[in-house]
Amino acid sequence: MIRDAISISYAVILAFVLGVWSAVWATADLPFYSELQVNGWRAHPSVGGDNPDPYSTAFLARSGRFQLAAAEGLQFISREDSDGEALDGACIYRISGNTPLTRLWTLQVVRDGVPIDSAALGIPVSTHSQALVRDRDGFFGIVISPTPRPGNWIYPGPNGPFRLILTLYDTAIASSRGLSEIVMPTVERVDCDSG
Amino acid sequence: MTFLGLTGAALVHLAIVLMLPRLSENDVWRQIETETAPYRALRLDSQSDRLAMAKSLDPMFAEFVCRYDLAEGMFTITNDTNADFWSVAIFDDHGRIVFASNDRISPSRRIRLGVAMPSQIRAIQQDPRDELRGSIVAESRRSEGFAIVRLFRPDPSWEQVVRNFIAQTQCAPVPV
Numbered sequence: 001m002i003r004d005a006i007s008i009s010y011a012v013i014l015a016f017v018l019g020v021w022s023a024v025w026a027t028a029d030l031p032f033y034s035e036l037q038v039n040g041w042r043a044h045p046s047v048g049g050d051n052p053d054p055y056s057t058a059f060l061a062r063s064g065r066f067q068l069a070a071a072e073g074l075q076f077i078s079r080e081d082s083d084g085e086a087l088d089g090a091c092i093y094r095i096s097g098n099t100p101l102t103r104l105w106t107l108q109v110v111r112d113g114v115p116i117d118s119a120a121l122g123i124p125v126s127t128h129s130q131a132l133v134r135d136r137d138g139f140f141g142i143v144i145s146p147t148p149r150p151g152n153w154i155y156p157g158p159n160g161p162f163r164l165i166l167t168l169y170d171t172a173i174a175s176s177r178g179l180s181e182i183v184m185p186t187v188e189r190v191d192c193d194s195g
Numbered sequence: 196m197t198f199l200g201l202t203g204a205a206l207v208h209l210a211i212v213l214m215l216p217r218l219s220e221n222d223v224w225r226q227i228e229t230e231t232a233p234y235r236a237l238r239l240d241s242q243s244d245r246l247a248m249a250k251s252l253d254p255m256f257a258e259f260v261c262r263y264d265l266a267e268g269m270f271t272i273t274n275d276t277n278a279d280f281w282s283v284a285i286f287d288d289h290g291r292i293v294f295a296s297n298d299r300i301s302p303s304r305r306i307r308l309g310v311a312m313p314s315q316i317r318a319i320q321q322d323p324r325d326e327l328r329g330s331i332v333a334e335s336r337r338s339e340g341f342a343i344v345r346l347f348r349p350d351p352s353w354e355q356v357v358r359n360f361i362a363q364t365q366c367a368p369v370p371v
Contacts, residue, residue, distance in 0.1 A: 007196040014200030019207020027212060050292065058215040060290055061222040064247030066343065069295030072282040103297075104280050104347065106255045114243075115254045128255055128349050167253055169280060169347075170297045 027062050031055040039097075039184040041076035041166065045173075048074065073102075073169035077110075079161075081189040090159040091192040093144040097185035102171035105129045107142065109156050110163045123148075123155045140185075216289060223248045224288045227341050233262050234366045239343075257348040257357040261366035265338045268370035269311040269319065271330065272342050276363045277304065278356065280347040285310050287337040294333030301331065306344070306364070310335050315371040326369060342366070 034046045034053060047056045048070035060067060068075055080086055081093060099105050108115045108126040116125045127142060132152050134140045142152040144164075156162050164187065173182055216222065226248050231237045239258040243249040252258055263270035272283070282297035283306060298304045309332040311319065316334055319327060344364070348357050 011196045011200035011203060014197065015203025015207055018201070018204035020211065022204065023208045023211035023215075026208070027215060048292065048295075052291075054212055057290070058212045061216040061219040064219070064221040064223060064226060065251050066223045066248055066284075066286065066290065067292070069282075069284040069292045071295040072284055072297060072345065106253055106349075108254060114250055117254065126255060131349065165253075169282065170299065 026055055027058040030059055036182075038076070038182045039186060040080055040082060041078045041184045043074050043076045045070065045074055048072070068167070073167055074171055074173060076166045076168070076184065078164040078166070078187055081187050083189065085189065087156075087162050087164065087187070088160065088192070089146065089156045089162055092146075092190040093156075094188050094190050095142040095144065095164075095185045096139065096188065098139050098183055099129070099166070099168060099185060100171055100173045100182050102129070102168040102173075104169040105171075106167050106169075107154070108165050108167075109144070109154060110165050111157055111160070115165070116157050124153060125155050125157070127152060127154060142185075143190075221247055223286070223290050224339075224341070227260055227262055228288075231260060231262050231341075233264055233267075234368065236261050236361055236364055236366060238361065240348075253345075255347065255349045257346045257353075257361075258343055259361050259364070260341050260343050261364075262341045263310065263339070263366065263368065265310065265312050265315065265335065265340075268368040269309055269315050269327075269332075270340075270342070270366070271309045271327070271369050272306055272344075272364065272366050273308070273330075274306040274360065274364040276360050278346050278360050281306065281344060281360075283308060283342055283344045285333055285335070285340060285342050287335055287340040289337065293335045293337075293340060296331070301329070303329075307331065308333065308342070309369070310340065310342070311371070312336070312338065318371045324369065 030044045034044050036043045036045055046052055047067045106128040132140045143149040144154045144156050226246055236259045239249045239260055240252055261272060284295040285293040287293050307330040309327055309330045311332055313334055346357050346360055
């Protein structure tokens with residue numbers, strides 16, 4: 001009798017603890033299975049569509065955020081450089097190449113999930129497609145460095161991990177995919193201040 | 196018993212994930228419902244310290260929201276000024292996208308958008324209104340919802356353009 005009670009309560013506790021923990025874990029971020037990966041950049045095109053999956057919906061409800069609709073644009077996040085190392089404020093990176101065809105895009109440095117406030121710092125922590133100096137062929141290079149650089153320069157904030165968010169506005173790739181290969185700029189580490 | 200526990204865990208997991216949108220006290224609709232009056236535009240991008248939904252917004256954009264209730268009639272949002280780039284998304288009270296577009300949707304690049312229930316759409320098709328001429332009408336099956344407009348604002352020198360745009364935007368119900 002007591003043995004039965006113990007094993008039933010074991011099953012109930014296991015179900016409850018594991019169920020709650022796994023649900024909290026699974027809704028802490030957008031789900032990995034709907035992720036689109038291009039050159040180290042990750043996006044979730046289905047979130048902006050008509051029928052986002054239950055995990056994306058749960059994430060949005062829990063975080064209290066709203067999504068960018070597919071007709072508005074698509075957001076890409078990069079946490080790593082081209083070698084797979086996490087982005088760090090102490091290092092110098094070069095973002096080069098081009099974006100998919102889009103009317104407008106913005107690039108920001110994000111720390112702890114929140115974009116850094118450019119107005120408070122008074123130095124560039126973000127850029128957009130209409131503010132860049134470009135090459136003759138339309139390609140661009142942006143240097144992310146703790147110290148000012150000539151050309152397109154972004155300050156990543158103090159030492160420590162950061163993310164880059166590249167948001168494409170009015171882009172065909174958000175609503176239709178697979179017709180042509182998606183091109184995203186490469187994030188390459190140039191140097192690291194190990195001290 | 197471990198098998199029973201794991202099966203139970205899977206059920207608990209599914210129940211929580213599926214019910215979160217309904218149970219969340221902090222989803223976008225509840226934030227908007229408590230913070231805004233219907234048909235009154237509220238600027239979001241300066242509210243990031245107060246509203247969870249404003250935290251992850253693109254700092255190079257200005258966003259504002261208008262809440263509506265189709266029980267009072269069809270919802271219209273109109274604006275006759277120009278902006279460099281705008282996009283609009285209509286959400287229902289479950290946070291689902293009802294309709295979204297950007298300024299390329301109309302040749303004039305002005306916002307002229309209506310949201311209506313299926314029965315209201317039938318009514319305006321039978322009896323076209325002057326004030327809806329040139330409007331794009333989106334269909335929503337849920338009565339309550341909100342529109343979010345994004346405006347390109349790369350730096351503070353654009354503030355005047357953005358303020359003017361928001362001041363010129365009209366969110367209103369049109370009784371059908």
